[in-house]
Amino acid sequence: MSVTTTDTATTPRAAPLPGRYGTVDLMRSEWTKLRTVRSTIWTLCMSVLTGLTASGLATGVTRAHWAAMTASNKASFHPVEVSLMGAYLGGTLLLGILGILVVSGEYATGTIRATLSAAPRRPMVLAAKVLVFGAVALVVAELAAFASFFLGQALLTAPAPHATLSSPGALRAVAGAGLFLCVVGLLALGIAVLVRHTAGAISSYVGVILVLPIIVSALPGSLQYQIERLLPLEIGSAMINNPAPGAFGPWAGFFILCGYTVLILALATVFLVRRDA
Amino acid sequence: MHTTYHDAAYAQDYHPRVSGGPSQEDSVIEAHHLTKRYGDKVAVDDLSFAVRPGIVTGFLGPNGSGKSTTMRMITGLDHPTGGWATVNGQHYHDLAWPLREVGALLEATAIHPGRSARAHLRMLAEANRIPLRRVDELLDLVGLASVAGQRAGKFSLGMSQRLGIAAALLGDPGALIFDEPVNGLDPDGIRWVRNLLKRLAAEGRTVFVSSHLMSEMALTADEVVVIGRGRFLAHQPIAEMTAKSTASFVRVRSPQLERLRAALDKQGARTALVGGALIVRGVDTEAIGDLAASLPVTLHELSSESASLEEAFMELTEESIEYHGTLDEPAQGAHR
Numbered sequence: 001m002s003v004t005t006t007d008t009a010t011t012p013r014a015a016p017l018p019g020r021y022g023t024v025d026l027m028r029s030e031w032t033k034l035r036t037v038r039s040t041i042w043t044l045c046m047s048v049l050t051g052l053t054a055s056g057l058a059t060g061v062t063r064a065h066w067a068a069m070t071a072s073n074k075a076s077f078h079p080v081e082v083s084l085m086g087a088y089l090g091g092t093l094l095l096g097i098l099g100i101l102v103v104s105g106e107y108a109t110g111t112i113r114a115t116l117s118a119a120p121r122r123p124m125v126l127a128a129k130v131l132v133f134g135a136v137a138l139v140v141a142e143l144a145a146f147a148s149f150f151l152g153q154a155l156l157t158a159p160a161p162h163a164t165l166s167s168p169g170a171l172r173a174v175a176g177a178g179l180f181l182c183v184v185g186l187l188a189l190g191i192a193v194l195v196r197h198t199a200g201a202i203s204s205y206v207g208v209i210l211v212l213p214i215i216v217s218a219l220p221g222s223l224q225y226q227i228e229r230l231l232p233l234e235i236g237s238a239m240i241n242n243p244a245p246g247a248f249g250p251w252a253g254f255f256i257l258c259g260y261t262v263l264i265l266a267l268a269t270v271f272l273v274r275r276d277a
Numbered sequence: 278m279h280t281t282y283h284d285a286a287y288a289q290d291y292h293p294r295v296s297g298g299p300s301q302e303d304s305v306i307e308a309h310h311l312t313k314r315y316g317d318k319v320a321v322d323d324l325s326f327a328v329r330p331g332i333v334t335g336f337l338g339p340n341g342s343g344k345s346t347t348m349r350m351i352t353g354l355d356h357p358t359g360g361w362a363t364v365n366g367q368h369y370h371d372l373a374w375p376l377r378e379v380g381a382l383l384e385a386t387a388i389h390p391g392r393s394a395r396a397h398l399r400m401l402a403e404a405n406r407i408p409l410r411r412v413d414e415l416l417d418l419v420g421l422a423s424v425a426g427q428r429a430g431k432f433s434l435g436m437s438q439r440l441g442i443a444a445a446l447l448g449d450p451g452a453l454i455f456d457e458p459v460n461g462l463d464p465d466g467i468r469w470v471r472n473l474l475k476r477l478a479a480e481g482r483t484v485f486v487s488s489h490l491m492s493e494m495a496l497t498a499d500e501v502v503v504i505g506r507g508r509f510l511a512h513q514p515i516a517e518m519t520a521k522s523t524a525s526f527v528r529v530r531s532p533q534l535e536r537l538r539a540a541l542d543k544q545g546a547r548t549a550l551v552g553g554a555l556i557v558r559g560v561d562t563e564a565i566g567d568l569a570a571s572l573p574v575t576l577h578e579l580s581s582e583s584a585s586l587e588e589a590f591m592e593l594t595e596e597s598i599e600y601h602g603t604l605d606e607p608a609q610g611a612h613r
Contacts, residue, residue, distance in 0.1 A: 020373040021405050029404035036396035037389060110387025113354055114397075114444060117381055118404035120353040120370045276355040 026119055026128035033111075034102065034132060043098040044140045047091050047181075051148035054086020059152040066160045079163045080173045083152025084240040087144040091181040092236065095137050096205050099188035102133050104198040113277050122272045126193065130186060130265065137185040142178030149174045169241055176239040176250055180257065184209075184232055187261040193268035209233055232257055304329045305452045305483035306351060310360035313346050313507075320346045322507040323360065328485045330451070333478045335498030335515070336487035343507035344487040345383065348456050352381045364452055376405040380445030381454040385438040385461065390430025394421050394440050397429060398447060407448050415443040434461030442473070452483040459493060471497050527562050529555040530578035537574045541565070554578065 034040050059082055066074075106112035119125050149170075156162035165171045188205045195201040209232055216227050225246035228234050234244050235253035248256065304327035313321040321343040328334045338344050349355040351362040353369035361368065364379050372378050388397050398412040416422045419439040424432070429440060438461055445453055455474070459467045474497055478484045488494050494501055495515055503510040503518075511518065531537055534555055538548050546560040557565060562581050569576050 017374055017377065017406065021375075025404055025406050029400045032396060032400040032403055033389075033392070036393065036400070037391040039391065105389060109389045110384050111389050111397075113349075113383060113387050114401060115404070116354055117352050117379075117383075118376050118401050120372070120375060274356075276349070 021119060023124055023128055023131070026125060027132050029115075029118070030128045030132040034136060037105070039101055039105070040098060043094050043101075044136070047087075047094045047140055048144040048147060050090030050094065051084075051087025051144035052151055054090065055083045055148035055152040056155060058082045058085060059155040063156055063160045077161070078241055079153060079156050079161055080149070080167065080170050081240050081242045083149050083156075083163075084145060084173060084177050085242075087141075087148040088177050088181070088236055088240050091141050091144055091177075092184055092209060092233070093206075095141060095181050095185035096188035096209065097202060099133060099137065099185040100192040100198065100201045100205060102129055103189055103192035104196060104201050107196040108198055116277045123269050126265070126269055126272055129189065133189055134182055134186055138178060138182040141181035141185075142175065145174050145177040145181075172250060173239065173241045176254065177236070180236045180239050180254065183254070183257050183261050184236070187232070187257075187264055190261065190264035190268040193272050194264070229253070230256065232260070306362070306364055306454070306485055308347065308351065308360070308362045311347060311350055311357050311362055312359035313343070313350060313355065314358045320507050321350070321357075324504065324507065324509050325360075326502045326509065326512050328483055328502070330483040331478055331481050332499035333474050333484045333486060333497055335494040335501040336485060336504070337491060337494050337498075337501045338487075338489065338504040338510075340489050342489075342504050344489075344504065345456050346507075347504075348381070348383060348454055348485075348487060351454060352379065352383065354383070374405045374448065376401060376407065376448035376450065378448070378450050379452045379454060380448060380450040381456075382438075382441040382445045382458055383454075383456045385434060385441045388429040388432075388437060388440060391428055393426050394429055394432070394443075395425040397440065398444060401444055401447055405448055411447055411449070415446055418446070419443040435463060435466050438462055438466070442470070450482070453477055453485065455484070455486040457487055457489070459488070459490070467493075526582050527557045527560065527565055528578060528580045528582055529557055529565060529576065531555070531569070531574055531576050533572075533574045536572060537565075537569060540568055540572060544568070 059079070062069075062077065062082065069077075106115060115125060116122060149165075153162040153164065163170045165174065188201070191204050191208075192198075192201040195204055213228065213231055213233055216224055216231065218224075219227065225244070228244055229238075229247045234247055235257045237244060238247040238253045239250045243250075247253065306328040308324050308326050311321055311324040312319070324343070324347060336344050336347070346355060347362075350357050351364065351369065353375075363369075364372065369375065369379070392400075394416060395412060398415060399409060401407075402409055402412055413422070413425070416425045419442055421436065421439055421443065424436070429437065432440065438458065442455075442458065445455065458470050458474075462470060471493075474484050474486055478499070486497065488497075498515055500512065500514050501518060502512045529537065530553065534550075538550075538555055541548050541555075541557060541560060544560065544564075547558040549556045562579055566576070566579055569579075
């Protein structure tokens with residue numbers, strides 16, 4: 001590339017700025033980082049679309065076959081759960097992956113070194129990431145959950161039953177699905193700080209979310225229930241009104257999930273501070 | 278000053294400084310017994326030096342000698358196993374606005390390929406509350422204004438290098454650390470970087486720039502810190518390094534070369550026959566001329582050859598390699 005610029009003098013040195021860089025500065029920086037890569041926009045759009053598509057399909061098919069369904073199938077039909085299933089499963093995967101990319105993308109490209117050169121206080125960098133990604137994930141997850149809920153209920157016309165937000169447990173299930181997705185996304189972000197490589201972090205996360213339940217399901221009955229109810233996916237299922245046998249209540253489970261995330265993020269902070277960038 | 282390894286080790290205890298130069302209080306970037314080990318391998322070994330403002334200080338060493346690791350320790354990215362480094366008297370970690378005090382180009386390709394050049398600079402500016410108009414100023418300065426909105430993944434290595442330089446200058450810092458800034462640049466680009474470095478130093482900034490290309494340093498740097506295998510070898514003005522190096526030699530041609538050679542050997546000079554000429558080290562032209570007249574021997578050529586920086590550098594590093602060779606395994610791969 002040919003040099004077209006002349007060597008213009010850089011601007012005169014500015015007077016020293018009082019104070020020190022802080023969390024708000026880093027949050028602004030993280031927000032710019034998040035919105036200036038396409039994968040973010042794609043993943044967020046896909047989260048909402050997956051929820052809508054799955055909800056539309058599940059409720060539409062149910063409505064079309066309602067007359068042919070058995071009485072027991074009709075009795076076990078939960079309009080809230082069916083409309084949220086796609087947003088919940090798709091969001092767990094997609095927002096988890098985005099949470100991973102927020103960190104592993106920096107390691108893969110070396111941007112982490114630019115980030116930490118600008119802000120050598122590493123716990124503050126992680127805090128800014130958690131706050132910005134957490135806020136974005138929460139907004140998008142709630143959007144996906146509420147949109148999926150309303151679409152699904154609109155398609156469940158009579159004689160199929162539908163729910164409203166004032167139905168028992170419905171508002172908690174919908175809002176709770178968004179909360180669950182935000183926290184599980186932050187769990188993924190924490191895993192990425194520990195693992196650093198995108199592929200490794202996604203494998204670890206998918207292992208915890210999807211593979212662990214399969215392994216646990218091979219255990220004998222009572223033991224299986226004891227362990228199953230501690231798994232993130234079961235906690236999420238309970239939140240959207242589809243509790244497995246022996247599951248914790250929705251908020252008790254959510255509290256446990258928050259515990260996992262806090263633990264992983266605390267560990268991530270220690271590793272981030274101790275390791276070379 | 279001819280610096281052998283042992284001299285260097287001696288100098289470290291007294292903090293190396295250039296004779297006649299300012300005292301260490303004036304220096305901006307300092308390394309104190311900086312050490313980095315990866316397991317058994319020592320990448321940086323008890324390295325101490327001080328870099329002062331207003332000049333370009335080269336950081337010279339072969340690939341794998343620990344330059345990058347040292348620079349990463351100065352900028353707080355890698356934790357030293359021992360020792361410490363300061364910028365403006367502070368640990369990097371404690372700087373109030375790091376990018377406004379130190380600009381570093383450590384890896385040109387350390388840019389998210391999906392992010393535009395402008396977005397890359399913007400996120401750095403925001404982290405240290407640098408006015409966003411600086412982003413466009415810098416894009417102009419490095420000649421990337423026309424591609425500012427393009428994804429950095431499409432950039433050539435040279436363009437990435439320019440973006441890295443823009444990032445380093447973003448906060449208008451008083452100290453600059455560049456790791457191999459001319460890598461991947463075309464001749465125009467190399468000239469541009471050279472002039473930029475000199476201009477930044479002339480503006481009173483501290484410029485610390487690494488290279489394994491001695492010829493590049495000879496054109497850019499005023500002083501050089503030389504390391505080999507992670508160890509301090511020398512810190513001296515480029516001119517001094519070249520002029521007083523033992524690599525300076527005298528070339529002699531004569532029809533009675535063997536007679537002259539025997540006499541020179543007797544005086545303790547080191548001689549070697551290269552392509553019909555005698556290469557003499559350790560004795561200057563005057564002494565050889567006097568000796569030739571006294572023998573008498575006819576001289577067809579008597580010329581003093583000043584060593585290039587390359588030769589001086591090779592000499593310094595060879596000593597370091599020999600020193601290590603007798604003590605431990607070469608620390609290959611210790612440099613990441």
